Amino acid sequence: MGLFHFYDIGNTDVYVFDDFLIKQVKEGAFINDEETELFVEIIKKHFDNKNFAFISNRINSYSVNPLVYTAAEKLPNLVAFAVITVDEKMREISIFENKFHNRPFNTFDNLSDAIYWVSEIIKDKNKTKSSDFLVD
Numbered sequence: 001m002g003l004f005h006f007y008d009i010g011n012t013d014v015y016v017f018d019d020f021l022i023k024q025v026k027e028g029a030f031i032n033d034e035e036t037e038l039f040v041e042i043i044k045k046h047f048d049n050k051n052f053a054f055i056s057n058r059i060n061s062y063s064v065n066p067l068v069y070t071a072a073e074k075l076p077n078l079v080a081f082a083v084i085t086v087d088e089k090m091r092e093i094s095i096f097e098n099k100f101h102n103r104p105f106n107t108f109d110n111l112s113d114a115i116y117w118v119s120e121i122i123k124d125k126n127k128t129k130s131s132d133f134l135v136d
Contacts, residue, residue, distance in 0.1 A: 004016055004017045005046065007042055009035055009038045009039060009042070010029075010035055010038075011025060011026050011029030011030070011031060011035060011062070012024065012025050012026065012029070012031065012035060012039065013026070014039065014042055016042065016046045019050075019051070019052055019053065019118075019119065019122045020052055020053040020054070020055055020115070020118050020119070020122070021042075021043070021046070021047075021052065021053075021054060021055065022055045022056075022057050022111070023039070023054065023055070023056050023057065024056075024057045024059065024060075025056075025058070025060055025062040026060060026062070027060040027061060027062070028060070028061065028062060029060075029062040030062065031062065040074075040075070043075060043078075047077060049077065050077060051077050051079045051122055051125045051126055052077060052078060052079065052122070053078070053079060053080040053081070053082065053118035053119075053121060053122055054072070054078060054080070054081050054082070055082045055083075055084065055111070055114050055115065055118060056081070056082070056083045056084065056094075057084045057111060058083060058084060058085040058087070058090050058094075059084075059085075061090075072100075072101065073102075078103060079103060079104070079121055079122060079125045080103060080104040080105070080106075080117070080118045080121040080122070081101055081103060081104070081105045081106075082105075082106050082107070082108060082114040082117060082118050083097075083105075083106075083107045083108070083114075084107075084108050084109070084110065084111055084114050085107065085109075086109055091107055094107045095107065104121055
């Protein structure tokens with residue numbers, strides 16, 4: 001996995017790796033538009049013109065303004081979205097959230113499985129992207 005960058009943006013901790021990021025919201029937080037804008041700026045800083053995946057590590061209970069999901073649609077290089085939760089209610093919420101995404105989406109019980117899954121999708125997307133430049 002290597003080195004990572006860490007950001008504390010108020011109610012959220014963000015861990016940025018080479019090809020993916022992990023977002024972990026603090027207990028009882030409410031994610032609003034301002035924090036979403038800061039989060040998008042971090043994404044642009046590290047993944048501008050580069051495929052990446054988003055892992056949401058949901059170890060805490062929190063609330064989200066549903067309109068923040070539209071921000072993900074403005075990130076064409078976001079190729080996969082993974083949610084980690086062991087809570088059945090949070091799992092049901094993540095299944096509902098899947099309706100707001102038009103890219104690969106999966107829910108996991110642990111971080112290792114989520115990282116493996118997003119890494120495979122990114123590898124596949126990058127392979128496809130590089131083969132687009134091959135000339136016969």
